[in-house]
Amino acid sequence: MSERVIPGRTDGLITLGAADALWVDLTAGSAVPTASGAFTRSPAPARTGYVLLGGHVVATVKASGGQWGVPEAEVRRAAAELNAVGVDRQDLVRIGPFRRVPRQEYDEGTPLRWRQRITWELQELGGSEQAARREGGQCHLAGIDWRQILVERTRDGTRRTWWLPRAVVRLLDAAEHTETQWARAARTRRADAAVVEPSSCAGQARDADGRQTTSPERPTVSLRPYTRELEGQLYSVLSRKPGTSRKVAGWACAVCRTAPATVLDHCHEHGYVRAPVCQSCNTQERPDHLYSNDIRVTNRYARLFHTDTGTWLRHWHRCPGCRARTTLPLPHLAAWTAHIACRSLRPTHRAPRGRKPCGVLRVSWTGNQQAPRSCVLTVAIDLCPSGEHRVLARVPYREAVERFRVWLAETAPAVAAAAGPDRLDGLPAQFRPVIADTSGEGLELF
Incomplete structure (x- = not known):
């Protein structure tokens, strides 16, 4: 992009209006749609010392003349x-x-909490008021115009659900975490400033014209990697300990290793904590349409067996029970059986670019994994383009486990080497029943 003159530039600082224009100009080709009022419209808290742009904090500066500005270099970064x-x-x-x-009324002094903001706007604002806010450009979060990429679906003909691309969810989660760290660092600075001579405050400086400006120092936002600190602990015990949520927030997600962790993922069958993960990875790891004995294996979930397969298998085997028995929790094992073990049985149909797998895979089970001989997985096809609905296979639970062991040894030998029947000490003698979760409200529990 060619350089252009930005009005209001002073010694590296530009006005908020100029920063708005620059932000839109620089992100015109971005895959993430951005808003025109990233600095000047709510919920951008420019007058509280910072503005969020994606997962980045840009400090705002107030000169003695009362005008607010931001460093141009930070906007570009x-x-x-x-x-x-x-x-x-x-x-x-x-x-x-x-x-x-x-x-709740949201203003410049309210933290991001982007999920609550979206829910509030879509549920509480209606008709002309909602349209007015959209026309006014006040629908951005961290400079992102989320309305342009929000997908609304209707469930059971009446219930609406809202969806965003996973990359945007991770970006907003990072923004929320960064803002929390920034606010914490700002409180620490204010507490320290109370016992320091005013002339020695690090946040005070003078610009080229000798005017005094105030700009908070950018805190170092660091997430510590998860190194198995919670291995072998029961979720039922750990989740009740005071300070667990605050401790989890300090880790990076144990799966993607980039986003801040928000929840403790754990195995419902054995009750052990797997690891702290971000909301995006926790949602991705959860099988679609999880009922007491029936799930669909959609493309989103099927990706786990093709993208970073070793990472996901290692994550599931953070549960000592699954690792020792060289298996997966029943919903995951059922999904693997349908998608991998029964792949050759799935019919295909002609498509504009070759052939396309038939319909959507669905797998259900009868019996229970507590009594393996009674448990049978049934793999079927739903939504067949030709109107057919067929059963592909019925696989006994023990056979599915054995197939998974063979596949694991070939696909992720390092994960397979860490598993085995010689590590059963201290494990429960029986599986716990799979917990049905049809509401979607307990995503952090799976």
């Missing part, structure tokens, strides 16, 4: 980071509604 984000608009994460959010 934030735009470059956003432009590097790739978005797959078919890879969606459900963001609500999960539960009703109490009516």
Whole structure:
């Protein structure tokens, strides 16, 4: 992009209006749609010392004349980071509604909490008021115009659900975490400033004209990697300990290793904690349409067996019970059986570009994994283009486990080597029943 003159530039600073224009200009080709009022419209908290642009914090500066500005270099850095984000608009994460959010007025002093903001706007604002807000450009979050990429679906003919691309969810999660760290660092600085001479405050400086400006120092936002600190602990015990949520927030997601962790993923069959993960990875790991004995294996979930397969298998085997028995929890094992073990049985249909697999895979089970001989997995096809609905296979639970062991040894030998029947000490003698979760509200529990 060619350089252009930015009005209002002073010693590296540009006015908020100029920063708005620059942000839109720099991100014009981004896969993530951006908003024109990223600095000047709510919920951008420019007058509280910072503005969020994606996962980046840009400090705002107030000169003695009362005019607010931002460093141009920081705007450009934030735009470059956003432009590097790739978005797959078919890879969606459900963001609500999960539960009703109490009516609340949001202003510049309110933290991002982007899920609550989206839920509040879509549920509480209606008709002309909603249209007015959209026309006014006040629908951005961290400089992102989320309305342009929001997908709304109708469930059971009446219930609406909202979805965003996974890359955008991770970006907004990172923004929320960064803002929390920034606010924490700002509180620490204010506490320290109370016992320091005013002339020695690090946040005070003078610009080229000798005017005094105030700019908070940018905190170092660091997430510590997860190194198996919670291995072998029961979720039922750990989740009740005070301070667990705060401790989880300090880790990077144990799967993607980039986003901040928000929840503790755990095995429902054995009760052990797997690892702290971000909301995006936690949603991706959850099988679609999980009922007491029936799931669909959609393209989103099927990707786990093709993209970073070793990472996901290692994550599931963080549960000592699954690792020792060289298997997966029943819903995951059922999905693997349908998608991998029965792949050759799935019919195909002609498509514009070759042939396309028939319909959508669905797998159900009868019996229970607590009594393996009674448990049978039934793999079927739903939504067949030709109108057919067929059963592909009925696989006994023990046979599915044995097939998985063979495949694991070939696909992820390092994961297979860490498993085995010689590590059963201290494990429960029986599986726990799979917990049905049809509401979607307990995503952090799976």
